[in-house]
Amino acid sequence: MARAVAAALLLGTAIITLGALVAVVVSKATHDRRARAHAAAVRVGASMTGRVVSTADVDALASLLAAAAAGDTRRQADLLEVYRRWARGGLLSPDRSPTDACPEQVRVLAAAVRDQVDDPDPVRRGLAVALGGFPVHSLPVTRLADALTDPDPDVRLVAADSLQRRGTRAAADTLIEGLTVAALPPPRLAERLGYPWALPACLAALAAADPAVPNGVDPVPWLTRSVALVGDPAAVPALLAWARSPDLERRLNAVRALGACARPGDQAAVAAVRSAANDHSPLVRAQAYHAVGRLGDVSDIPMLRRGLTDRGWHARGAAAEALLRFGGPGRAALSEATLLSDRYAVDRARETLAADALARLGSRS
Amino acid sequence: MTGDWVTHPAVVWTVITINVVMFVYTVALQSIYTSLTLVGWRRVDRYMRRRPLRDYDYVTESPLSVPVSILVPAFNEALTVVTSLHALLANHYQQVEVVVVNDGSTDATLTVLAEEFRLVPLPRAPRSGLVTEPVRGVYMSAVDPRVVVIDKDNGGKADALNAAINYARYPLVCSVDADTLVDPVALERLVWEFQRHPDTVATGGTVRIANGSTVRGGLIQTVSTPWALLATLQIVEYLRAFLGSRVGWSRAGMLLIVSGAFGLFRRQALVDIGGYDTKSVGEDAELVVRLYRHFSDAGQPHRVTFFPDPVCWTEAPTSWRMLARQRDRWQRGMTQLLWKHRDMTGRGRFGRLGRWALPYFWAFELAGPVIEVAGYMAIPIGVALGILNVWVAVALLALATCYGAFLSLMALLIEERTFRRYPSWTDLRRMVTAIAVENFGYRQALAVVRVRAMVRLLYTQRSWGSMARSGFTVEPGPAAGAAVPVEVLGVAPFGAEPVTGPSGRAEVR
Numbered sequence: 001m002a003r004a005v006a007a008a009l010l011l012g013t014a015i016i017t018l019g020a021l022v023a024v025v026v027s028k029a030t031h032d033r034r035a036r037a038h039a040a041a042v043r044v045g046a047s048m049t050g051r052v053v054s055t056a057d058v059d060a061l062a063s064l065l066a067a068a069a070a071g072d073t074r075r076q077a078d079l080l081e082v083y084r085r086w087a088r089g090g091l092l093s094p095d096r097s098p099t100d101a102c103p104e105q106v107r108v109l110a111a112a113v114r115d116q117v118d119d120p121d122p123v124r125r126g127l128a129v130a131l132g133g134f135p136v137h138s139l140p141v142t143r144l145a146d147a148l149t150d151p152d153p154d155v156r157l158v159a160a161d162s163l164q165r166r167g168t169r170a171a172a173d174t175l176i177e178g179l180t181v182a183a184l185p186p187p188r189l190a191e192r193l194g195y196p197w198a199l200p201a202c203l204a205a206l207a208a209a210d211p212a213v214p215n216g217v218d219p220v221p222w223l224t225r226s227v228a229l230v231g232d233p234a235a236v237p238a239l240l241a242w243a244r245s246p247d248l249e250r251r252l253n254a255v256r257a258l259g260a261c262a263r264p265g266d267q268a269a270v271a272a273v274r275s276a277a278n279d280h281s282p283l284v285r286a287q288a289y290h291a292v293g294r295l296g297d298v299s300d301i302p303m304l305r306r307g308l309t310d311r312g313w314h315a316r317g318a319a320a321e322a323l324l325r326f327g328g329p330g331r332a333a334l335s336e337a338t339l340l341s342d343r344y345a346v347d348r349a350r351e352t353l354a355a356d357a358l359a360r361l362g363s364r365s
Numbered sequence: 366m367t368g369d370w371v372t373h374p375a376v377v378w379t380v381i382t383i384n385v386v387m388f389v390y391t392v393a394l395q396s397i398y399t400s401l402t403l404v405g406w407r408r409v410d411r412y413m414r415r416r417p418l419r420d421y422d423y424v425t426e427s428p429l430s431v432p433v434s435i436l437v438p439a440f441n442e443a444l445t446v447v448t449s450l451h452a453l454l455a456n457h458y459q460q461v462e463v464v465v466v467n468d469g470s471t472d473a474t475l476t477v478l479a480e481e482f483r484l485v486p487l488p489r490a491p492r493s494g495l496v497t498e499p500v501r502g503v504y505m506s507a508v509d510p511r512v513v514v515i516d517k518d519n520g521g522k523a524d525a526l527n528a529a530i531n532y533a534r535y536p537l538v539c540s541v542d543a544d545t546l547v548d549p550v551a552l553e554r555l556v557w558e559f560q561r562h563p564d565t566v567a568t569g570g571t572v573r574i575a576n577g578s579t580v581r582g583g584l585i586q587t588v589s590t591p592w593a594l595l596a597t598l599q600i601v602e603y604l605r606a607f608l609g610s611r612v613g614w615s616r617a618g619m620l621l622i623v624s625g626a627f628g629l630f631r632r633q634a635l636v637d638i639g640g641y642d643t644k645s646v647g648e649d650a651e652l653v654v655r656l657y658r659h660f661s662d663a664g665q666p667h668r669v670t671f672f673p674d675p676v677c678w679t680e681a682p683t684s685w686r687m688l689a690r691q692r693d694r695w696q697r698g699m700t701q702l703l704w705k706h707r708d709m710t711g712r713g714r715f716g717r718l719g720r721w722a723l724p725y726f727w728a729f730e731l732a733g734p735v736i737e738v739a740g741y742m743a744i745p746i747g748v749a750l751g752i753l754n755v756w757v758a759v760a761l762l763a764l765a766t767c768y769g770a771f772l773s774l775m776a777l778l779i780e781e782r783t784f785r786r787y788p789s790w791t792d793l794r795r796m797v798t799a800i801a802v803e804n805f806g807y808r809q810a811l812a813v814v815r816v817r818a819m820v821r822l823l824y825t826q827r828s829w830g831s832m833a834r835s836g837f838t839v840e841p842g843p844a845a846g847a848a849v850p851v852e853v854l855g856v857a858p859f860g861a862e863p864v865t866g867p868s869g870r871a872e873v874r
Contacts, residue, residue, distance in 0.1 A: 194428070
């Protein structure tokens with residue numbers, strides 16, 4: 001009996017092991033074929049970037065578009081990769097695109113994308129949302145807004161990508177709305193709003209923001225980070241108010257943004273960052289020192305020199321970096337600081353001077 | 366009479382007990398491996414379907430992506446350290462600095478680095494106060510400001526990593542072995558994981574074996590299995606471990622190990638727990654367990670994950686002696702770790718790690734080799750004494766062997782369905798051959814090594830040992846420095862300087 005049971009178990013295990021081996025071989029053969037199709041798609045993407053496009057390439061692109069329109073998710077993924085490459089190369093715009101060679105296939109795919117946005121499978125939904133972000137198959141912003149609140153996080157992320165590609169005021173408003181409902185981690189939305197086309201929407205949202213900090217995600221710090229990415233002086237008036245906010249995160253990011261957006265000579269901005277250099281938070285003081293380095297003048301050197309002995313680690317480093325911006329007088333102040341009794345100030349000053357010397361040496365050679 | 370002891374009840378019951386325990390152990394272990402492999406298969410498949418949705422290039426380009434300090438401890442790595450560094454600097458993810466720690470090398474490691482990167486002394490202040498062996502000097506590269514070299518007295522790998530953490534300036538740190546080659550797109554995928562899940566404190570990628578592959582300019586050019594069986598056996602083992610087990614453990618929230626060869630951590634979390642334990646042999650696993658303990662005690666959300674897509678390549682031992690030494694070290698490290706944190710075992714307070722993972726490691730990774738070796742001895746003894754039916758014994762041994770091969774083939778199937786790093790049929794043939802012979806000596810010998818390691822640990826031996834480096838198979842590549850086609854962002858130490866990134870937009874951190 002035991003022998004029979006053992007033999008049966010052994011036979012069963014041998015069969016499934018053999019089955020696994022067959023599955024490995026079949027899988028390899030199948031994926032070889034798929035890899036060739038993927039390579040062909042990638043070749044189309046690379047070869048259609050030039051001025052002269054061959055008939056073979058147009059046929060290959062038409063075939064890829066048709067397969068994608070038929071719902072083949074692998075070909076849709078290939079097409080997405082091709083579109084991303086073209087977009088980075090500046091080849092995709094509403095007026096001009098390599099897909100202009102296949103207008104009928106593009107029209108069919110656009111219709112398929114609109115239908116696929118409601119697919120129950122999140123991967124198919126995501127592919128549709130991603131493809132619909134490109135000018136070739138534009139999905140309405142309202143559909144992308146719905147996707148930004150999709151239950152699936154990958155779909156939400158591609159929706160944010162697509163809204164960024166849209167680059168319109170409506171898209172910016174939708175992304176800002178996504179901030180308030182925590183559709184994605186805030187930095188993932190803020191980085192997609194850091195463009196000139198989103199600036200008016202960000203400034204309007206800042207002007208309308210509640211002075212009281214909400215219970216959920218506070219959009220103000222992230223909006224100011226987005227504004228800082230743009231670096232436009234037009235944002236300064238909006239930032240000045242937030243630089244005096246009682247909330248640390250709001251204040252910190254507003255001061256940071258002032259440093260990025262204001263220009264030297266903007267008296268209101270300079271006064272605001274100088275005032276922030278006396279903030280009780282070392283994090284705010286650090287950002288203030290950075291900003292003073294950009295916006296201030298040699299009269300700020302004594303303040304920055306005191307910043308070298310700031311009790312905040314970040315603030316000390318920021319003060320040292322800011323001093324370098326004042327050229328000779330700033331370097332002289334750092335040199336003097338190497339004689340202080342404060343070990344941390346001496347360390348920062350030495351490190352900053354050495355790094356600066358190395359950088360200048362490198363730029364000369 | 367001479368045969369009396371053979372039929373003594375104590376002898377009979379001992380042999381039977383050992384065989385029963387081994388049978389139960391084998392069934393339990395294979396069940397767990399099967400579950401992990403199936404979970405791993407499902408997760409990897411799911412990830413591959415979703416991968417096209419993820420624009421990893423965006424992570425590389427975004428000015429709000431978190432910068433990374435890559436920590437490279439180096440001890441007598443003159444042969445491979447420059448190659449590895451160039452690979453790191455050529456990584457797509459450019460918001461990095463590379464902190465190399467020359468841990469008192471007795472070869473030309475520092476000289477090689479100084480010549481290649483034109484090092485100059487830089488009085489860089491440490492950012493944290495982890496205790497380490499004395500630092501002799503800090504250097505910065507005159508040709509690439511992303512490279513910082515710390516020269517210190519020898520203190521071991523953990524000590525070197527702690528020194529690197531002290532001098533690292535970015536919020537994420539990535540520990541990489543000096544002989545490791547990191548895929549150009551690996552780092553952005555790890556960073557993506559952190560940015561997707563902000564409560565992540567540690568995440569690891571897949572370690573693959575470079576033996577047989579061709580390296581040019583610090584990058585893997587052609588992936589291939591070696592003709593040497595020993596290295597191919599390890600390739601199969603790594604596939605099983607990473608694509609099967611680790612994905613499964615990670616999915617279950619019970620990942621115990623983030624490989625020291627390639628792992629990304631929140632710097633502040635490492636500082637909070639006091640850095641790596643310099644007294645541990647398996648410092649990478651011990652660090653992870655301590656992270657769990659710290660965050661559980663603090664009641665803070667935390668994730669420790671494994672992500673199969675980011676890949677690094679390392680050289681596997683090519684001789685049995687070196688392999689035995691490596692596995693000896695791993696087993697001693699695991700034993701030490703489990704003993705040190707034994708108070709976490711079975712405790713629900715530490716979540717699934719305490720409740721399930723640690724008991725598993727005690728039962729199967731610690732006691733398992735002992736049971737296995739005892740079984741290998743008990744089965745033939747039982748047959749010889751007439752206690753066990755020879756056919757049943759043979760059938761059960763064959764069953765265990767066959768099922769082991771099945772699990773390895775499952776890992777190979779996951780590889781073929783997903784990443785397919787080994788494109789040729791020759792590679793497949795070699796790996797299948799390795800799977801076929803794996804359970805005829807290789808696995809058994811490693812079990813003996815592991816048992817011996819635990820016995821040796823009783824005498825409190827702890828050292829790295831040495832590993833003879835043969836270097837990678839290198840084709841002549843472009844001159845160092847000239848092969849780096851990417852733009853250096855030139856981020857100032859405190860991120861104060863408005864910089865213009867690849868997108869041309871101003872950004873202030």
